Amino acid sequence: MNDLIKSIPIPAILYKTTEQYMIPNEKAYEILKNNISIEKNLENMLKYISKKDFEEYLKDIYIIGENENLISFYCLKFNDSSEYKIIIIQDISMALVETIKNKSNNVLLGSTKNNNIDIIATDGKGIILNISYFFEKYYNVNSEELLGKSVFELEKSGVFYPSATCKVLKTGQRVTILQKNRLNHEILVTALPIKDDKQNISRVVCFSYDITDLYKIKKQIGDLEKNAEIYMRNLKSLESKKINFPNVVGKSKEMQKIFKLITKIADFDVNVIITGESGVGKSYFAKLIHNISRRNKEPFIEVNCGAIPENLLESELFGYEGGSFTGAKKEGKLGLIELAQNGTLFLDEIAEMSLNLQVKLLKVIQDKTFNRIGGRKVIKVNFRLITATNRDLKDLIRQRKFREDLFYRLNVVSIHIPALRRRKEDITALILYFMEKFNKKYNLNKKLSHCVMNNLVSYEWVGNIRELENMIERTLLISDGDIITEEFLPDNIKSSHREMNGQQKNTLQEDLDSYEKDIVVKAFEKYKTTVAVAKALGISQATAVRKIKKYVRKYS
Known part of the structure; x- marks a missing residue:
């Protein structure tokens, strides 16, 4: 923000209302430095004038500076x-006004102290008597050709509009206005009437700044505030939906893209299909979509289509009326689709659903109505549908094991969860x-050795996150001591790591050395000195020094 305002060649101040401080650019700083009382008055005005009437109030403020200059302010809305x-x-020099007043008619004004200000003087009828060379830069016309022309004519022809001089001639009062020129630039103009002994206007002197660049800065500030507002609104929305991002484990670019997509589509009731291998966490992501959606206070109903026998799945989904088949409850039963009313229905392993049930599901998706088994009453439903599968549905369509029309109904938004490997x-x-999860659950405080960590990171994890989670829990419970060593890992993980590194099975001495290294390194990191390490491990200081030198690279 500071750099934006400092790049402007005319006197301007950026004021932050929430913190009540001014950031003047170099030109404004010079004016305030030479007019201490004006700076204090301006600070008071900025603090106490209400936002509603501030701009209008400021238009009427004109102050005589300590060097007899006329100081006026204009606030961009x-x-x-x-x-x-x-x-x-x-900063209008009254001495300059007096000089212009005594200038001969039809004479161009030379350069002023402030080369970014344009000056034009007319008689009491609006005929241009004097004009500065700088006018050409602002209005893209030859200054000399305008001498003797009427400002009323120039206003009609669009050289500038509206004319500040015209307003002064009509009101007899000093004015500050914004006008535009043929280049569509924003020009800030202050026009001063000069009156004769009979209080008739004899001349009008206009001072102009091209403030187009300030409007660009205003737009940039507006864009920045708008983006910040959108960011804060999204952040508050996420907070209100109780998304616990620290628990959303996935720092890779692929996972971050998935999280971003989920936050975008969560509030829209589009059908979502989640694909990926078994164990990648498809159910977790379905729940995440529900939890951050507008339906998060309504039910989340999960159905594993592959875990329920086909002859039972239909009654589980659609429910039934009492006595509709042998073994049916007298009072009937609500189906899971009905239980998902206003919430989310998650159909996992959708590829395992029979073609017969696929037809019925398609009708529910299209019509948002269904009938219970044995019932005639049409039941209206309103739910968000999320499905998941670890199979290639397009391949199943080619095999005529999955309906193509259902696939396109389900596949509005597709989210693929990449395998852990x-x-x-x-x-x-x-x-x-x-x-951390299982240490807390079982009230333990165990850690993994470096060797174990290397084994786990290099393993392929065919079973993905589910396999990793189960292995961590098992190893944590069966291991001895606070440091989990390689001997407690499953054989397939150990052998996989050795194959990848071209290693034979470790000897007992190698395993002991690895275990000893972990203990010594952690002790040194904790206690810092050889004396403290020796005391903690129950060895002599000389032995502690020797082992620290052996295992701690940075020790000297």
Whole structure:
């Protein structure tokens, strides 16, 4: 923000209303430095003038500076919610006004002290008597050609609009206005009437700044505030939905893309299909979508289509009326689709559903109505549908084992969860997450040795997150001591690691050395000195020094 305002060549101040401080650029700083009382008055005005009438109030403020200059302020309007204001300072030299008053007619004005200000003087009828060379830069016309022209004509022809001089001639009062020129630039103009002894206007002198760049800065500030507002709104939305991002373990780019997609579509009732190998966490992501959606206070009903026999799945989904078949309850039964009313229905392993049931599910998706088994009453339903599978549905369509029309109904938004072996950078985070989870659950305080960690990270994890979670829990419970060593890992993980590294099975001495290294390194990290390490491990200081030198690389 500071750099934006400092790049402007005219006197301007960026004011932050929430913190009540001013950031003047170099031109504004010079004016305030030479007019201490004005700076204090401005600070008071900025603090105590209400936002609603501030801009209008400021238009009427003209102050005589300590060098007899006329100081005026103009505030660029932002929207009511903005915490910023841009104040433009016009420093008008009354000595210069007096000089212009005594200038000969039809004479161009030379360069002024402030080369970013344009000056134009007219008589009491609006005929241009004097004009600065700088006018050409602002209005893209030849200054000399305008001498003797009427401002009323120039206003009609669009050289500038509206004319500040015209307003002064009509009201007899000093005015500050915004006008536009042929280049569509924003020009800030202050026009001063000069009156004769009979109080008739004899001349009008206009001082102009091109403030187009300030409007660009205003837009940039507005865009920044808008983006910040969107960010905070999204953040509050996520907080209100109780998304616990620290528990969403997945730092890889692939997983971050998935989390971003989920937050985008969660509040829209589109059908979502989640694909990926067994154990990647498809059920977890279905629950996450539900939890951050507008339906999060309603039921989340999960159905594993592969775990329920086909002859029972239909009655589980659709329910039945009393006595509709042998063994049916007299009072009937609500189906899971009906129980998901206003909530989310998650159909896992959707590929295992029979073609007959697929037809009925398609009708529910299309019509949002169904009948219980043995019932005639049409029941309306309103739920969000999420499905999941570890199989290739397009291949099943080719085999005529899955309906193509149902596939396209389900596949509005597709989320593919990559296998754990495809995102190695997530494995370490998951290991630490599950270690913390099960240590807390079983009131333990165990850690993994470096060797074990290397084994786990390099393993392929065919069973994905589910296999990793189960292995961590098992190893934590069966291991001895606070440091989990390689001997407690399953054989398939140990052999896989050795094959990848071209290693034979470790000797007993190698395992003992690895275990000893872990203990010594952790002791040194904790106690820092050889004396403390020796005391903690029950060995002599000389032995502690020797082992620390052996295992701690940075020790000197």
